[in-house]
Amino acid sequence: MIKIDIIYEFIFSGLTDTTQNSKIPRPVRILAAILVSIIFIISILTLGVYVVFAVDQGMFKRLISAFLLLIITGYYIHLLTAMKKTNNKNLNKDND
Secondary structure, eight states: OHHHHHHHHHHHHHHHHHHHOTTSOHHHHHHHHHHHHHHHHHHHHHHHHHHHHOTTSOHHHHHHHHHHHHHHHHHHHHHHHHHHHHHHHHHHHHHO
16 A cells, blocks of 8 residues: 555645746647546545535534635645746846
8 A cells, every 4th residue: 555655645735846947848738737637526526415414523623624625725826826826037137
């Protein structure tokens, strides 16, 4: 089980680094951004559904899930702004 977690972390961190690296070609960055967005959206939706509709779970588990939902959403917004800054730098460099 630990090996799967290491592989997942390696792939996910590689994708997030790819989206922010301006030396990588634009189509590869776009594909990586789409894959990362899909992963984040699935996790945000899953936690949101769990927090709202899992009434048979205890309040403590729902609060922990809500806290994780806020952390994941904040990190996703941070990642999107970093990708936007990278793309703006490249657009300005191409126009010069």
